[in-house]
Amino acid sequence: MSDLAFIWKRPNTIAFPKVWHTFQARDLDSDELIEYRIQDLPLDRFDEALEHMNANYNQDEPIAQVLDGGKQTEHLEDYKLAWRPMAEQKVPLVCFKEGSDEIVGINMLFVINKDDHFMEKIYGHFKSQVTKDIFDLMMILYENFDPFQHYGVDEYLSSFGLSVSRKYRGRSIGDHFLATRKNLCNEFALKLTHTFFTSDFSNHNADKAGFETNVAIKYEDVIKTHPRFNHIKNIKSKAMTLKTMVC
Template sequence: MVWTRPTSVPLPTIWHEFQAPDVGNTDNLVSYRVQDLTPDRYEDMVRHFLNHYLGEEPECVSKGISTDALARQEMTQYWRRCFSRNLTLVCYKEESRQIVGGNILDVRTVQREADVMKVESEKLNGIFISNEFLTDTVDLFGRYGVQEYLTDYGMAVHREYRGKGICREMLRARIPLCKTFGLRLTSTNFTNLGAQAVAAKLGYRCDLEMSYDELAKRGPLFSYPGISAKSTKVMSLVID
């Protein structure tokens, strides 16, 4: 069964508001908001992830996704598919439509077979399969006694806004979102060391840490040659 957003929750909903430094002036605090991505910004968000994620996320860089035409095409198709679930978050600065950050979210259910997207790209399939292996190893449904949970398929912060706590605040926005939809758990496979540290400070528990050397022992699809990260972590936050 594929999770569907209740129509009773307005789209967009503003999930979190905060203040943080402005671009080029660390002494000037401005207001930001984290809200639902709306259909009119889908293609803008695709471009945002192409420019600020695909060539930097450790696993995508290792697999060469940004320079492989098929993998790149299928990845953008996957993003659009996730957008249509009406859970992806966008961060805006006050009185601006520039995308400061984006977080592609979805709800995983026990009956997840219907959620799986088949791809032709062996490189992209390797990323999907290795991440499925990690979450299956943890067994989040059994460990936390849930039938569904909020998961993450990528976060990208605009380069000009990095170092201002945007990642932290976008992670915080998941809490009211989960409470509204009755989701008792959010979990992510964090591949970036900085994001792992931010999540830990917010109370995320490390369910599993696996080095990429260990992961590669499972075969070519699980191999990430020259990857900049030492390990990947499955990290979860229980929503009270």
């Protein structure tokens, strides 16, 4: 949808798809170290990327998990709607291992401008209450924090989901995705990357990568101040946060 297009465009002077980072990690069936690469997600792999995110991210993200979002077609369609303009911006990243085109992991990155108002626009297109609940929770964090104003920037690199295939977990691939964001910021002349984190695992990884915490709210406190979210009381993580890494 044209109303969801982002203002920022990837410079034509930067090759696409570009390999941003390589690292060594264990192979699947042995302790042999092989090379993995993190690169731009080719547009012709977008549908496969959606399948990966639906099978991994939408099943494991704590809020969606406690609300059974991964089982609801409308929720998955809402996220597909959000991810498509990100893919068209040519910023999302994919991880492959040496000698294979199997998707190991995906990080749905995008560059947001202060005049995009992307979150407000896309909310109006959502059909699933699960998706609306996730965004309503996120907006609680932003009630008293504006990253554009706080850091004095017009745009920044953000993310709407990071996931690693279950069989490739335990190899610090998520850490490499987070670290690679600095490479993109430097190449795109962006001063920071800022994200909404919902799980204890992702919060811990972000701290290791050098993100600073802007806002943190425990889920139990959210339920106390916003009783309508009582249906997330069995969530498996402790807090949701806003975090930023200055590049």
